[in-house]
Amino acid sequence: MDLAIVDTTLITFQKEGLGIIEQGGLGIRGNKIVFVGKSDDLRDADEVIDGSNCITMPGLIDAHAHTGLALLRGGAQDMPEIEWMRKGLGPFVRNMTEKDKKAGSKLGVIEGLRSGTTTFCEFSANVRKYVENVYKPFKVRTVAVETLNEVTGVDDKGLYEFDESKGELGLKRADELVDEYGENEMVKPCYGPQALDMVSMDLIKGVNKHAHQREADIHMHVAQGERERIQVKNRYGDSTVKVISDLGMLNHRFVAVHCHDTEYEEKECMAERGVRMVGCPSSIAMIDGIVPPIHDFLSLDAAGGVGTDQAPGPGGHNMFRELRTAAVITKVRDRDPTRLPSWEVLKLGTVGGAKALGIDNGVGTLEVGKSADVITIDMSSANLTPRVSEPFHNYVATLVHSSTGKEVREVIINGDIVIRNGGFTSIDEESIVKEGQERGKCLFERGAKDWEEEAGRMAKEMG
Amino acid sequence: MDLAIVDTTLITFQKEGLGIIEQGGLGIRGNKIVFVGKSDDLRDADEVIDGSNCITMPGLIDAHAHTGLALLRGGAQDMPEIEWMRKGLGPFVRNMTEKDKKAGSKLGVIEGLRSGTTTFCEFSANVRKYVENVYKPFKVRTVAVETLNEVTGVDDKGLYEFDESKGELGLKRADELVDEYGENEMVKPCYGPQALDMVSMDLIKGVNKHAHQREADIHMHVAQGERERIQVKNRYGDSTVKVISDLGMLNHRFVAVHCHDTEYEEKECMAERGVRMVGCPSSIAMIDGIVPPIHDFLSLDAAGGVGTDQAPGPGGHNMFRELRTAAVITKVRDRDPTRLPSWEVLKLGTVGGAKALGIDNGVGTLEVGKSADVITIDMSSANLTPRVSEPFHNYVATLVHSSTGKEVREVIINGDIVIRNGGFTSIDEESIVKEGQERGKCLFERGAKDWEEEAGRMAKEMG
Numbered sequence: 001m002d003l004a005i006v007d008t009t010l011i012t013f014q015k016e017g018l019g020i021i022e023q024g025g026l027g028i029r030g031n032k033i034v035f036v037g038k039s040d041d042l043r044d045a046d047e048v049i050d051g052s053n054c055i056t057m058p059g060l061i062d063a064h065a066h067t068g069l070a071l072l073r074g075g076a077q078d079m080p081e082i083e084w085m086r087k088g089l090g091p092f093v094r095n096m097t098e099k100d101k102k103a104g105s106k107l108g109v110i111e112g113l114r115s116g117t118t119t120f121c122e123f124s125a126n127v128r129k130y131v132e133n134v135y136k137p138f139k140v141r142t143v144a145v146e147t148l149n150e151v152t153g154v155d156d157k158g159l160y161e162f163d164e165s166k167g168e169l170g171l172k173r174a175d176e177l178v179d180e181y182g183e184n185e186m187v188k189p190c191y192g193p194q195a196l197d198m199v200s201m202d203l204i205k206g207v208n209k210h211a212h213q214r215e216a217d218i219h220m221h222v223a224q225g226e227r228e229r230i231q232v233k234n235r236y237g238d239s240t241v242k243v244i245s246d247l248g249m250l251n252h253r254f255v256a257v258h259c260h261d262t263e264y265e266e267k268e269c270m271a272e273r274g275v276r277m278v279g280c281p282s283s284i285a286m287i288d289g290i291v292p293p294i295h296d297f298l299s300l301d302a303a304g305g306v307g308t309d310q311a312p313g314p315g316g317h318n319m320f321r322e323l324r325t326a327a328v329i330t331k332v333r334d335r336d337p338t339r340l341p342s343w344e345v346l347k348l349g350t351v352g353g354a355k356a357l358g359i360d361n362g363v364g365t366l367e368v369g370k371s372a373d374v375i376t377i378d379m380s381s382a383n384l385t386p387r388v389s390e391p392f393h394n395y396v397a398t399l400v401h402s403s404t405g406k407e408v409r410e411v412i413i414n415g416d417i418v419i420r421n422g423g424f425t426s427i428d429e430e431s432i433v434k435e436g437q438e439r440g441k442c443l444f445e446r447g448a449k450d451w452e453e454e455a456g457r458m459a460k461e462m463g
Numbered sequence: 464m465d466l467a468i469v470d471t472t473l474i475t476f477q478k479e480g481l482g483i484i485e486q487g488g489l490g491i492r493g494n495k496i497v498f499v500g501k502s503d504d505l506r507d508a509d510e511v512i513d514g515s516n517c518i519t520m521p522g523l524i525d526a527h528a529h530t531g532l533a534l535l536r537g538g539a540q541d542m543p544e545i546e547w548m549r550k551g552l553g554p555f556v557r558n559m560t561e562k563d564k565k566a567g568s569k570l571g572v573i574e575g576l577r578s579g580t581t582t583f584c585e586f587s588a589n590v591r592k593y594v595e596n597v598y599k600p601f602k603v604r605t606v607a608v609e610t611l612n613e614v615t616g617v618d619d620k621g622l623y624e625f626d627e628s629k630g631e632l633g634l635k636r637a638d639e640l641v642d643e644y645g646e647n648e649m650v651k652p653c654y655g656p657q658a659l660d661m662v663s664m665d666l667i668k669g670v671n672k673h674a675h676q677r678e679a680d681i682h683m684h685v686a687q688g689e690r691e692r693i694q695v696k697n698r699y700g701d702s703t704v705k706v707i708s709d710l711g712m713l714n715h716r717f718v719a720v721h722c723h724d725t726e727y728e729e730k731e732c733m734a735e736r737g738v739r740m741v742g743c744p745s746s747i748a749m750i751d752g753i754v755p756p757i758h759d760f761l762s763l764d765a766a767g768g769v770g771t772d773q774a775p776g777p778g779g780h781n782m783f784r785e786l787r788t789a790a791v792i793t794k795v796r797d798r799d800p801t802r803l804p805s806w807e808v809l810k811l812g813t814v815g816g817a818k819a820l821g822i823d824n825g826v827g828t829l830e831v832g833k834s835a836d837v838i839t840i841d842m843s844s845a846n847l848t849p850r851v852s853e854p855f856h857n858y859v860a861t862l863v864h865s866s867t868g869k870e871v872r873e874v875i876i877n878g879d880i881v882i883r884n885g886g887f888t889s890i891d892e893e894s895i896v897k898e899g900q901e902r903g904k905c906l907f908e909r910g911a912k913d914w915e916e917e918a919g920r921m922a923k924e925m926g
Binding site for chain 2: 071073074075077078079080081084107110111114115282285286287288289290291311314315316318321324325328329331332333334335336337338339341342380381382383384385386387388390391394395396397398400401402404405406429432433436437438439440441444445447448451452
């Protein structure tokens with residue numbers, strides 16, 4: 001055995017419950033988990049990590065993220081939804097270079113790693129660059145979604161104009177991505193139409209056909225709000241869910257992100273057909289003032305996961321914070337403190353996210369034969385004390401509502417120790433932060449003029 | 464000058480805005496701030512702290528907390544509001560010793576200190592013990608509220624029974640507290656009727672009279688929900704706000720906590736009369752599924768602060784998390800992403816809290832002549848990068864939405880450095896955590912029988 005974590009509290013997420021094992025031990029050989037049980041029954045390993053005072057659990061799964069935007073952290077908040085994309089984000093995004101996106105992605109990913117995320121679902125145009133430049137060198141598991149978007153201009157009036165050549169290029173890239181990584185253990189490639197209002201009917205049909213041929217998932221923003229609704233209604237005379245349903249896209253290979261602008265019957269229909277759902281609580285709360293319907297999907301027995309989305313709206317890529325936010329805002333939406341209890345939220349962040357992304361055969365639980373994506377959390381911090389097992393495991397609630405993410409001590413992905421005793425083993429964090437700071441400063445300065453002009457233009461148009 | 468923080472970004476909260484000074488410096492002599500300005504203009508000091516890559520700002524003010532309950536962290540969540548007190552908290556609270564409360568308070572206070580809190584408003588019976596055993600030795604500023612509660616039994620049917628001798632004892636304790644600490648710079652003593660349904664008319668009148676004579680504040684839970692409403696209606700035929708208004712209690716010496724079960728006109732009336740308001744976002748969201756009306760009070764130009772309340776419901780005493788929660792849940796309550804913008808939320812946690820507690824003459828801003836309650840936050844963490852000043856200060860949003868509280872580096876209270884470079888200077892954190900863990904474990908075990916019985920009894924009664 002290569003690595004053992006001993007004398008620890010395991011939350012395995014095996015079977016229906018949390019599968020807690022006190023005084024537990026976990027054994028890893030190569031990239032696989034080979035032992036889950038009582039610490040006393042663990043045989044010798046080459047390296048032994050003392051897990052006392054720690055919880056050991058599966059790594060968290062960030063089921064939807066655009067990490068390339070992380071340099072714009074704190075850049076677009078507290079504004080009306082209608083302004084967010086154009087006035088908030090747009091002026092800076094227009095001024096981003098490929099190097100800015102790469103530097104931002106590295107920053108976002110190390111933030112996520114430090115707070116226990118071991119799988120990122122990256123949704124980006126030319127996502128292969130993120131895979132090759134960030135995720136692969138960092139040894140981080142990825143669901144890589146190639147964004148497809150044909151919109152050339154958005155003017156809030158009339159229908160968006162499309163450029164079919166953008167769609168063709170995107171589809172070609174997505175096909176190549178799937179062909180290249182289809183068998184890769186660390187990368188699951190997917191097709192990612194940005195949203196139904198942002199692609200032509202020809203492209204969405206093409207995506208559906210190509211994804212079906214290659215048995216690949218389609219991961220798509222669905223029913224994001226009023227602007228999408230109006231565009232889709234004016235173009236097709238129906239709602240997003242109805243249109244993609246008629247196209248035969250609602251099936252077990254479809255991942256629907258957001259879904260807050262849907263009727264209950266539409267959610268029911270998606271759930272029945274095996275569609276998986278991802279909600280991004282902080283992002284949608286901050287940008288739209290809306291609570292994503294995660295609880296609704298769970299109550300329909302659909303697979304559901306949680307994502308951090310992007311940094312400029314919600315603040316960053318900390319999944320512990322995201323899980324707590326999911327619980328708290330769902331409770332106030334429904335005026336019901338029993339909604340999204342801690343155990344359910346923890347599952348959302350692990351096995352739930354794995355199911356939502358269709359990677360639960362490999363990760364999401366601690367089970368013999370699964371890939372070794374494992375984190376340890378130091379519970380001896382004042383904010384996580386006390387930790388008790390009788391008459392119930394208080395630390396399940398404590399993990400969700402009291403941890404900050406910074407108590408994560410070890411992060412192991414596919415058997416590789418990425419963070420050991422709170423420090424990165426091979427990632428040069430200091431230089432990434434330094435580059436992020438320098439590039440971020442230049443980017444905000446470069447975008448300042450556009451930002452001011454856009455504010456003026458919007459003020460004029462709206463006034 | 465005794466202490467200087469140099470080359471730092473100051474958020475002073477002077478005047479209406481945030482009063483940001485880049486390349487700023489702060490000077491402290493004794494317990495007072497003696498310089499706030501450009502770092503270059505700072506004269507020599509005995510000790511110099513390098514504040515580059517840091518934000519330096521006033522310490523956070525936790526405007527309402529019951530830290531004595533911290534050993535019950537993770538002990539009462541995800542349950543119907545009707546069960547929270549009796550089934551969740553009650554069985555364990557009944558088994559708490561004075562030593563448990565003291566150990567819990569220490570744990571809660573070091574959690575708060577580590578996340579930048581420099582003033583705690585402690586609301587507890589026999590609050591003097593917390594002042595003498597925790598706050599004074601820890602050198603932490605306190606607004607000490609003596610809880611007054613005459614209820615002998617709560618059975619959900621009929622009116623609560625009162626024991627007048629409990630009230631007399633409490634009032635005597637409160638009088639003594641005010642007499643003892645009235646002139647103390649580090650302790651502001653207040654009268655704390657638990658709630659209108661939990662004290663007799665005689666006692667509330669007595670409190671009002673004694674507080675008026677001593678020019679002391681009354682800090683009271685107001686309009687906490689259905690059970691209070693029913694009790695007050697049945698006893699007095701009116702709402703809580705109407706009853707205390709008729710008693711002449713609504714004035715500039717009254718601090719109303721929670722207030723979620725109030726009509727808009729009642730909030731308006733309170734605001735007009737100078738009542739100050741404290742909301743506890745995580746606590747009320749977790750226990751009741753309700754968003755406290757903090758935004759409503761601010762929009763009525765009333766002073767408002769934020770409190771962590773207790774650990775068992777919301778999870779703990781981290782004010783950074785509390786501020787973010789306030790913003791996010793207010794946005795979704797009103798379906799308006801512009802609600803509680805970051806700058807307003809930061810003010811709530813500092814100068815707002817100081818005003819709400821009536822201590823803004825001494826603390827809450829960085830100004831010459833004020834007490835030196837100051838924190839520094841290390842902004843070089845990946846989750847707080849980048850930090851820019853043009854075209855706007857993105858770090859205001861970043862502080863609220865991306866920090867975890869664990870980036871706090873220095874905590875200075877009344878001129879004393881309590882935390883330096885991330886470590887406590889004189890508080891023995893390790894032994895406090897150890898005692899908290901041991902006592903917490905015993906307490907949960909001791910309460911297990913009552914907890915199981917209470918669950919059964921409630922199931923029977925409700926069934």
